[in-house]
Amino acid sequence: MLRRSTAWLEKRGIESPRLDVEILMAHALGLKRLDLYLQFDRPLGDDELDAIRKLVVARSERRPVAYLVGEREFFSLAFTVDERVLVPRPETEQLVELAVARLGSRADPVFADVGTGSGCIAVAVLHEVEDARALAIDVEAGALEVAASNAERHGVAERFEAHRGDLLEPLRATSAWGALDAVLSNPPYIVRGDSGVEAGVLEHEPHQALFVPGDDPLELARRIATAALKALAPGGFVALEVGHESGALAGAMLEALGYRDVEVLEDLAGIERVAVGIRA
Ligand SMILES: C[S@@+](CC[C@H](N)C(=O)[O-])C[C@H]1O[C@@H](n2cnc3c(N)ncnc32)[C@H](O)[C@@H]1O
Structure with missing residues (x-):
């Protein structure tokens, strides 16, 4: 067989x-x-x-194996996944590592995970940083259901709050606005029509999770970084995963917005993946 x-x-x-x-x-x-x-x-x-x-x-x-078996391992944790969420990718673990290292040294840190999908970033960080609290946002109600089930599955539900809406907007009217320790995101960054996207991904993963609305791969990353200037506490940081050709541009974008100590980190394949900067 x-x-x-x-x-x-x-x-x-x-x-x-x-x-x-x-x-x-x-x-x-x-x-x-x-x-x-x-x-x-x-x-x-x-x-x-x-x-x-x-x-x-x-x-x-070409249905992704993760959807067929209903889960995918990410950061050594098994995440429930279905067609409502992007399958977590290994390169996103780097964003989690960075967040864990930086949030671990803060007392009772509160962070946002923008475009939480399966909740893999928020839940993995909560699992590692025991006193952290996550505000997880997604525009898709179905994704928030999956994310909440993963928070439950890994015993962090009481420190996980789901918010539905556009990027950081749902937090504007909350007490967390202006007080966040970090804004983390792996936003959509593929431009429609990009011929590099695998057929199985295109046919089965949610397009809301893959594509930017226009033709700028950094559109959503830029909107998040701009809003994060107000959502973060001074000294808080933004960390964004970007597409494989956008690392340097993302770093320059954070500098232009006024973030300090901007770094662009490479993934294991040597591709600049995560742009991070601190709110002055
Ligand atoms: C690339 S996926 C990332 C999912 C997960 N964080 C991960 O790393 O596997 C992007 C997520 O952002 C959500 N999203 C897309 N546009 C959004 C918007 N304007 N506001 C909030 N969430 C959005 C999608 O529904 C999707 O779940």
Whole structure:
């Protein structure tokens, strides 16, 4: 079954067919991946074969594995995901690392996570920084439901507050406005029509999570950084994940807005990914 399904996915142009089949089979059988090999000679029942076939067919239609199994690991935590949210990406862990390092030295820090999606950034930071509080914002009600379920799943729900609305606007009328320790965001930064987006991403992940409204990849990042000048307490920081060609521009944008000690951090692949600056 492993061999046949792998060959089938390979023929349909799926990039990591063996790994995907292992994950899907393990999920269908309620096993760990390693168990597939430990139980290599176990006969499969008709129901089990059916369940595996359905998942493999769905994968051949380029549905992301994370949606098929209902979760994705991020920052060593399992996050529930479905079609309402972007699948968390490993490069976003860098934003979490930076936030944990900087917020960990502050007393009772309060931060915003703008465009929280699955809640992966907010929940991972709350998990690491025990006295922190997160105000997680998304324009999509469905995303906030997923994020809240992940906060619950990882035992941080009482320090996680969901707000629905446009970027930082929902916080304007709250006591957190002007008092935030950090504004974190991995906003949409792809321009519609960009030919570099994988077909599976384009067909199955929410477009609200992928695309900027116009043709400037930094449009939402700029609006967040501009509003954050008012939402942050003096000395608070903004940290933004940006597209792979926008790092230097994002750094220059933060400097032009008046942020100090601006840095642009590279991800593991050496791509400038996260722009960070401190409110003067
Ligand atoms: C790139 S996804 C990031 C999701 C998650 N934070 C992560 O890193 O995986 C961007 C998120 O921003 C939300 N979003 C898009 N436009 C928004 C807006 N104007 N105001 C608030 N949220 C927005 C989308 O619904 C989506 O959940």
